Amino acid sequence: xxxxxxxxxxxxxxxxxxxxxxxxxxxxxxxxxxxxxxxxxxxxxxxxxxxxxxxxxxxxxxxxxxxxxxxxxxxxxxxxxxxxxxxxxxxxxxxxx
Amino acid sequence: xxxxxxxxxxxxxxxxxxxxxxxxxxxxxxxxxxxxxxxxxxxxxxxxxxxxxxxxxxxxxxxxxxxxxxxxxxxxxxxxxxxxxxxxxxxxxxxxxxxxxxxxxxxxxxxxxxxxxxxxxxxxxxxxxxxxxxxxxxxxxxxxxxxxxxxxxxxxxxxxxxxxxxxxxxxxxxxxxxxxxxxxxxxxxxxxxxxxxxxxxxxxxxxxxxxxxxxxxxxxxxxxxxxxxxxxxxxxxxxxxxxxxxxxxxxxxxxxxxxxxxxxxxxxxxxxxxxxxxxxxxxxxxxxxxxxxxxxxxxxxxxxxxxxxxxxxxxxxxxxxxxxxxxxxxxxxxxxxxxxxxxxxxxxxxxxxxxxxxxxxxxxxxxxxx
Ligand SMILES: C[S@@+](CC[C@H](N)C(=O)[O-])C[C@H]1O[C@@H](n2cnc3c(N)ncnc32)[C@H](O)[C@@H]1O
Ligand code: SF4
Ligand code: SF4
Numbered sequence: 251x252x253x254x255x256x257x258x259x260x261x262x263x264x265x266x267x268x269x270x271x272x273x274x275x276x277x278x279x280x281x282x283x284x285x286x287x288x289x290x291x292x293x294x295x296x297x298x299x300x301x302x303x304x305x306x307x308x309x310x311x312x313x314x315x316x317x318x319x320x321x322x323x324x325x326x327x328x329x330x331x332x333x334x335x336x337x338x339x340x341x342x343x344x345x346x347x
Numbered sequence: 348x349x350x351x352x353x354x355x356x357x358x359x360x361x362x363x364x365x366x367x368x369x370x371x372x373x374x375x376x377x378x379x380x381x382x383x384x385x386x387x388x389x390x391x392x393x394x395x396x397x398x399x400x401x402x403x404x405x406x407x408x409x410x411x412x413x414x415x416x417x418x419x420x421x422x423x424x425x426x427x428x429x430x431x432x433x434x435x436x437x438x439x440x441x442x443x444x445x446x447x448x449x450x451x452x453x454x455x456x457x458x459x460x461x462x463x464x465x466x467x468x469x470x471x472x473x474x475x476x477x478x479x480x481x482x483x484x485x486x487x488x489x490x491x492x493x494x495x496x497x498x499x500x501x502x503x504x505x506x507x508x509x510x511x512x513x514x515x516x517x518x519x520x521x522x523x524x525x526x527x528x529x530x531x532x533x534x535x536x537x538x539x540x541x542x543x544x545x546x547x548x549x550x551x552x553x554x555x556x557x558x559x560x561x562x563x564x565x566x567x568x569x570x571x572x573x574x575x576x577x578x579x580x581x582x583x584x585x586x587x588x589x590x591x592x593x594x595x596x597x598x599x600x601x602x603x604x605x606x607x608x609x610x611x612x613x614x615x616x617x618x619x620x621x622x623x624x625x626x627x628x629x630x631x632x633x634x635x636x637x638x639x640x641x642x643x644x645x646x647x648x649x650x651x652x653x654x655x656x657x658x659x660x661x662x663x664x665x666x667x668x669x670x671x672x673x674x675x676x677x678x679x680x681x682x683x684x685x686x687x688x689x690x691x692x693x694x695x696x697x698x699x700x701x702x703x704x705x706x707x708x709x710x711x712x713x714x715x716x717x
Contacts, residue, residue: 263479265457267429270379274372274429276457278479281521283368 252326252333254304256340260297264337268295279336289314290328297338303329372429376616381427382648384617386434386630387419389447391622393437395463395501397488399529399570401631402436403562410622413443415640417450419620422644424454430481434461434630436622439471448478457481465504467511472518482521482549485512490538494531509546516547523550527557533572533580555701556678558631559686571697577704585712593709593716597676605663611681614657618648628657631682632691660692667694677702 260266266275273291275284286294289310296306303325311321332338376383391407393400411419423431431451438444439462451458458478464485467475475483485508489495495505515522524543526532532539536553543551557571584592609615614628614636621627624639626647636654637647648654660681662669668679671694679698685691 262452265429265452265479265481266455267424267427269372269381269383269427269429270375272375276429276481278457278481278521281481283372285368 252303252330252340254307254322255302255343257300257302257343258297258306258329258332258338258340259300260294261337261339266294275337277335277337282335284335284337289324293325293328302343373612373616376427379427380649381616382423382618382644383428384430384432385423385428386432386617386619387416388434388436388619388621388630389416389438389441389444391436392440393435393463394440394465395437395499395504397463397499399498399527399557399567401558401560401567403560403564407436407622411624411639413446415624416443416447419624419639419644420447420451420454420456422639424456426644426648429455429457430459431456432459432461437463437466439466445474445478452478459484462486462511463499463504464508464511465501466507467514469514472511472514472520475515476518476520480520482523483515484523484525484552485515485548487512487524487526487539487542488529489532490535490540490542494535498529498531509542512546512548516549521550522546522548523552524548525551526553528553528555528572529557529570530572530576531570533576536580536583554678556680556683556695556697558680558683561633563633563686565686568697571700574700574704577701578708581705581708585708590716593712594676596710596713597673597706599672600662600669600674605669606661608662609658609660610662610665610668610679613681614654626651628654629682631680632657632685633682634685657691665692665694673702673706676706 263279264275264277266273268291271288271291273286273294275286275294277284292313293306293310296309307318307322307325310316310325311318314321329338333340372383390410391402391404393402393405433448438460441447448458458480460475460480460483462483462485487495487508488498489505492505495508496502512522512524524546526539540551555572557567559565559567613632617629619627619630620639625635626637626639626644627633627635634653636651662674668674671677677698678701679695681691683697684693684695687696
């Protein structure tokens with residue numbers, strides 16, 4: 251199960267770029283190319299800083315004018331999808347950093 | 348209303364069979380002036396000495412430093428480049444290859460490596476795997492060791508290239524074997540095909556255009572396959588596959604295609620940077636658009652008048668080719684056309700020879716079969 255204090259990191263094997271506002275992500279593990287919508291792209295962009303799920307939710311809630319609940323369920327669903335596709339990994343924030 | 352992540356948050360498609368996705372990406376890159384694909388030449392040095400090689404200055408002097416490469420990669424990431432091809436010369440001979448490549452991966456680029464494969468030992472293969480390259484393209488210049496080694500002018504290079512390919516395939520890397528067809532090797536297509544299968548490479552590509560050297564010398568022209576040899580390739584396809592080996596008659600160009608379509612991708616959403624920092628519309632067009640030691644990438648990509656002219660070229664601007672019924676079948680290279688004739692808009696005599704050798708044979712067969 252996904253916990254809100256877990257840190258989300260991009261899988262280091264992926265290659266990606268935000269092109270005209272849209273994230274394009276390549277996963278060499280399965281030779282696939284993925285495109286995200288506006289919110290998905292923003293989340294992918296945020297992942298560069300290895301945020302926790304709650305930090306992502308806070309950004310989406312604020313930037314996309316959706317309710318906290320809506321943002322939370324959308325973000326969790328999206329991150330679960332990325333985990334399933336092997337594009338991100340979940341971890342704990344180390345105490346030092 | 349704001350879109351949420353859940354509403355079709357992610358869509359995906361296989362890169363290898365993602366024609367439509369790549370087309371969409373390319374169209375988007377063109378519309379937004381994004382250099383989606385960049386070929387970066389790390390060095391002109393090489394450990395072998397191919398007779399046909401277009402690189403002419405060896406040993407090179409005053410090539411870019413590690414810091415300069417990093418600065419260029421920063422600029423390319425900023426400009427939106429996603430696909431980065433590292434080439435040369437032989438990129439793997441560069442003492443800082445792995446530092447440059449690792450930096451590129453950190454910056455999010457999808458990496459392709461062009462190499463002669465001869466320097467890929469188990470240790471190098473392990474380090475390449477760590478970079479998660481999208482693909483590695485290895486040059487094989489003959490189906491027989493003697494032919495390959497003679498073209499590369501290096502005994503043992505055939506075995507080493509194949510070993511390199513095997514080591515990468517074993518480690519799950521997407522390997523493409525690549526052959527530049529020449530008078531010396533075109534009759535070994537069958538052996539090359541068997542080697543590609545034996546090694547387990549994911550794909551194979553052969554190229555018929557042999558371009559002139561960058562110093563303008565034209566002696567490599569003598570290495571090109573003869574029209575008779577090309578015709579024999581077509582004949583073998585026919586003998587092997589029968590009617591299926593004969594492609595349908597080439598489609599004529601529509602008015603819209605003539606008016607709207609660029610004849611090739613050079614400078615549209617891709618470019619090439621050599622090991623001195625010169626930016627070119629592609630590896631074969633010898634007009635430098637600017638130098639990254641003097642100007643920023645964005646200034647060259649957005650400001651070069653030469654590049655604007657190249658981007659504006661449409662098929663209709665090519666006097667001979669726009670009227671040619673073989674256009675859709677022809678592998679004309681604008682850079683080679685310029686080397687041969689002085690004009691980026693001219694027909695390329697070499698491309699004409701290749702296109703006609705194949706099509707004339709197929710046309711005769713079509714008539715016979717009717
Ligand atoms: C210049 S090499 C650099 C990468 C690497 N050293 C290799 O040989 O694969 C890139 C590709 O260009 C091809 N090539 C070299 N000289 C050429 C020429 N004059 N015309 C066409 N292709 C050429 C090579 O065979 C190789 O496939
Ligand atoms: S291996 Fe590549 S760079 Fe080296 S001489 Fe041959 S074609 Fe040129
Ligand atoms: S290069 Fe020659 S064969 Fe090719 S399209 Fe132009 S005229 Fe036709």
